[in-house]
Amino acid sequence: MMRIDRCVCFDVPFAELADVVAETGASSVEALQAHRRFGQKCGLCRPYVRRMLRTGEVVFREVVADGA
């Protein structure tokens, strides 16, 4: 089964980004990028990170696309 839990391009787990949210209060992809390098290559992780910011989920088993 598909398991999506990180920015693959930069090998940054969404759980690590969630920790950054907890530590810093970052509330957007852009704010998180001030603390970790991710999301600046293929960009496919960015919708997942946006959902993590809304829901706290850090592991996904479905495709999440922009607008989801």
Ligand code: FES
């Ligand atoms: S998976 Fe994050 S930039 Fe490609």
